[in-house]
Amino acid sequence: MKRIGPLIVERRLAPPRHVVFGVSVLAVVVALLLAALVFWAYGVSPWRAYAEIGRGTLGTVGGLSDIVRRAIPLILCGVGLTLAFRAQFWNIGAEGQLLAGAVAASGVALFLRVPDVLRLPLVFLAGFGAGAVWAVIPALLRVKLQVNEVISTLMMNYIMAYIVEWLVHGPWKGPTMRGFAYTDMFPVAARLPLIAGTRVHWPTLAVGVAAALVVGLILSRTRLGYEVRVVGQSPDAARYAGISFTTVLALTMVVSGGLAALAGVGEVAGIHWRLRSPSHISMGYGYTAIIVAWLARGSPVAAILTALLFGLIFAAGDLMKSTLGLPFQITGVFNGLILFSLISSDLLMYWRIRWGKKGEAWT
Amino acid sequence: MNVRKLWLLVAALVMGGLLAMGADKIKAGFIYVGPIGDYGWTHAHDVARRIVDEQYDWLETVYIESVPEGEVETYIDQLVRQGCNVIFTTSFGFIDGTFAAAQRYPNVIFAHASGFKRAPNMATYMADFYQVYYLNGLMAGALTKTGKIGYVGAFPIPELKRHISAFTIGVREVNPTAEVHVRWIYEWYNPAAAKEATEALIAEGCDVFAFTEDSPTVIQVAAERGLASFAHYSPMYAFAPDYVVSGQLVHWEVIYDDFLVKVHEGVYTNKNLTHVDYWWLLAQKAAELGAEIGMPVNPQYVAPLQGYVIDHPTFGRISVYDLVFVRYNQMADPGITFDPFEGPVYDRKGNLVVPAGMWMSYDHLITMEWAADGVVGPWPGEP
Numbered sequence: 001m002k003r004i005g006p007l008i009v010e011r012r013l014a015p016p017r018h019v020v021f022g023v024s025v026l027a028v029v030v031a032l033l034l035a036a037l038v039f040w041a042y043g044v045s046p047w048r049a050y051a052e053i054g055r056g057t058l059g060t061v062g063g064l065s066d067i068v069r070r071a072i073p074l075i076l077c078g079v080g081l082t083l084a085f086r087a088q089f090w091n092i093g094a095e096g097q098l099l100a101g102a103v104a105a106s107g108v109a110l111f112l113r114v115p116d117v118l119r120l121p122l123v124f125l126a127g128f129g130a131g132a133v134w135a136v137i138p139a140l141l142r143v144k145l146q147v148n149e150v151i152s153t154l155m156m157n158y159i160m161a162y163i164v165e166w167l168v169h170g171p172w173k174g175p176t177m178r179g180f181a182y183t184d185m186f187p188v189a190a191r192l193p194l195i196a197g198t199r200v201h202w203p204t205l206a207v208g209v210a211a212a213l214v215v216g217l218i219l220s221r222t223r224l225g226y227e228v229r230v231v232g233q234s235p236d237a238a239r240y241a242g243i244s245f246t247t248v249l250a251l252t253m254v255v256s257g258g259l260a261a262l263a264g265v266g267e268v269a270g271i272h273w274r275l276r277s278p279s280h281i282s283m284g285y286g287y288t289a290i291i292v293a294w295l296a297r298g299s300p301v302a303a304i305l306t307a308l309l310f311g312l313i314f315a316a317g318d319l320m321k322s323t324l325g326l327p328f329q330i331t332g333v334f335n336g337l338i339l340f341s342l343i344s345s346d347l348l349m350y351w352r353i354r355w356g357k358k359g360e361a362w363t
Numbered sequence: 364m365n366v367r368k369l370w371l372l373v374a375a376l377v378m379g380g381l382l383a384m385g386a387d388k389i390k391a392g393f394i395y396v397g398p399i400g401d402y403g404w405t406h407a408h409d410v411a412r413r414i415v416d417e418q419y420d421w422l423e424t425v426y427i428e429s430v431p432e433g434e435v436e437t438y439i440d441q442l443v444r445q446g447c448n449v450i451f452t453t454s455f456g457f458i459d460g461t462f463a464a465a466q467r468y469p470n471v472i473f474a475h476a477s478g479f480k481r482a483p484n485m486a487t488y489m490a491d492f493y494q495v496y497y498l499n500g501l502m503a504g505a506l507t508k509t510g511k512i513g514y515v516g517a518f519p520i521p522e523l524k525r526h527i528s529a530f531t532i533g534v535r536e537v538n539p540t541a542e543v544h545v546r547w548i549y550e551w552y553n554p555a556a557a558k559e560a561t562e563a564l565i566a567e568g569c570d571v572f573a574f575t576e577d578s579p580t581v582i583q584v585a586a587e588r589g590l591a592s593f594a595h596y597s598p599m600y601a602f603a604p605d606y607v608v609s610g611q612l613v614h615w616e617v618i619y620d621d622f623l624v625k626v627h628e629g630v631y632t633n634k635n636l637t638h639v640d641y642w643w644l645l646a647q648k649a650a651e652l653g654a655e656i657g658m659p660v661n662p663q664y665v666a667p668l669q670g671y672v673i674d675h676p677t678f679g680r681i682s683v684y685d686l687v688f689v690r691y692n693q694m695a696d697p698g699i700t701f702d703p704f705e706g707p708v709y710d711r712k713g714n715l716v717v718p719a720g721m722w723m724s725y726d727h728l729i730t731m732e733w734a735a736d737g738v739v740g741p742w743p744g745e746p
Contacts (some may be wrong), residue, residue, distance in 0.1 A: 179731075276433075323441065
């Protein structure tokens with residue numbers, strides 16, 4: 001607690017829900033006002049800009065479906081990350097796990113000889129498995145060798161990105177691609193069905209929403225969820241209670257990495273229908289998902305909402321480039337402003353300011 | 364018919380004509396993979412867009428930059444919604460998205476750069492440099508003292524393999540023992556990697572440089588050591604006027620101009636583009652020799668090139684400077700009489716890849732994977 005003149009600034013231990021929600025909305029509004037200044041400085045009327053963005057994103061079926069499509073990988077990665085963060089395992093590797101899923105999915109889609117009915121299920125299974133393996137490695141490194149997971153998960157992103165690059169330039173380069181660095185197109189049986197008239201690959205969406213609900217239930221209602229939370233809050237207490245640190249962390253990362261990998265499966269089997277350069281498969285979904293999970297405050301179900309919010313931000317950025325003819329850097333500034341305000345609003349949630357009572361003591 | 368009726372008829376005709384002209388307005392949308400400030404591929408397309416936009420009052424253009432390859436369909440949707448009736452997509456990776464959109468919007472005309480999928484309403488186009496690289500190679504071969512020329516390449520794809528091999532064939536034509544050392548950086552734009560690659564090549568003994576990367580980094584790093592280099596894609600002479608010998612310049616506007624005028628005149632429609640595939644080179648003025656528009660060779664390098672005289676199997680004793688222009692004319696005149704890949708051509712493994720007296724077909728050129736004799740270094744996908 002600190003006194004500044006007549007005001008007292010004090011820490012809130014657990015901000016109530018309405019404060020979290022209110023402050024977050026306020027942060028977005030502040031960001032929109034700041035962005036309005038940027039638009040105005042660039043010579044675009046902020047009213048027109050927001051009217052176009054509103055109409056183009058929320059006002060049309062095409063716009064809405066675009067938000068959902070962009071949110072799918074963020075939901076899957078975000079749900080996985082909320083789980084990892086609850087165990088206080090700082091998984092920065094969703095991007096690499098996503099790419100691992102894309103690689104395994106492409107391998108099964110292109111090269112495995114199986115009946116068509118089995119192909120899509122196997123694409124999903126292989127994707128999940130690859131992401132799980134890629135994510136369990138840093139968990140084991142942490143448990144057995146005390147390797148900091150922030151570094152190891154981050155570095156493994158680069159390794160996987162180069163593996164993808166090597167595959168599309170080397171052994172998996174498609175014979176029909178005339179030497180360009182792409183695999184061939186997936187056979188029709190390995191492509192995800194879309195909601196008619198949109199590019200929303202609904203099976204991945206359904207898996208993402210289901211995963212959010214199931215992970216939410218596991219965390220709040222099961223013994224495993226309890227163990228994850230205890231491991232996260234106090235490893236010593238967990239050890240004392242006889243919880244196996246190794247098992248819990250490994251399981252957490254299997255699920256976290258597997259879900260991120262399913263996001264990669266969705267992108268290659270639902271959007272691209274091939275493996276291509278990593279920056280075009282993912283566009284940083286694995287990194288954005290860190291913020292998605294962080295804003296969801298550890299709740300997998302809330303991650304659906306925050307993922308949709310970022311889907312909206314991405315879609316708004318697309319519109320600014322195309323409809324308003326703004327340079328792509330402005331899109332980056334716009335996204336950055338919203339993120340910056342949301343993250344800095346954290347301070348307002350955990351501290352509150354009130355009038356000091358007469359004679360209230362300094363502490 | 365009285366005079367009044369005649370006037371009415373004339374008025375009606377004029378009105379009809381005006382309406383028809385109104386309907387002929389073209390709104391062309393351009394979708395770019397990179398930022399327009401990249402000083403390379405996207406920049407060149409955008410310069411061309413502005414040139415044609417200013418040329419014709421029936422033409423309006425819009426563009427979207429930095430479009431990820433998987434997102435092209437979303438942006439095409441938005442351009443169509445804005446009323447574009449011609450859409451250019453300028454990256455190979457846009458191929459499937461453009462093709463799918465061409466099926467979805469049969470009344471819109473599409474043109475896709477560097478691809479091979481066409482439809483009644485989808486053409487393809489490409490301006491290629493391999494002839495210019497060959498001319499650069501002639502000069503590089505004359506200027507190297509160490510017999511080692513460095514090449515910083517973006518990606519090992521047929522386009523670059525074709526350019527490096529044409530360059531090397533030029534080098535060897537005037538300097539039969541010189542080598543072209545290649546380093547790949549796996550990025551179209553990465554000044555840091557280009558710098559590292561150039562320094563590694565300098566350490567290997569290379570003293571003349573050419574490259575494929577969308578920044579003037581290689582030129583600047585070479586110039587710091589007092590070494591000569593060849594510019595790529597954009598006018599880069601000003602970055603090192605004492606060291607940039609020549610280079611390759613692109614003129615996409617000649618293709619855009621030709622295509623849009625033909626659409627405007629009704630020659631190209633949404634029904635007849637299945638066989639429209641531009642492959643434009645020096646002769647069509649889509650490519651230019653030089654590091655600065657209108658300057659094929661840096662004046663500072665004219666004397667050294669004139670001083671390097673060889674015994675040429677076709678032209679006898681000739682300076683490399685003269686040879687460059689003889690070859691240039693052979694390729695730039697509409698009746699082309701020379702091609703850098705004129706057989707016999709052997710790859711670096713000793714296989715005969717172009718038989719004596721033959722030229723390579725277009726299909727072979729754009730799918731070329733082998734390395735010409737004289738190329739040194741990794742060559743992923745080498746047959």
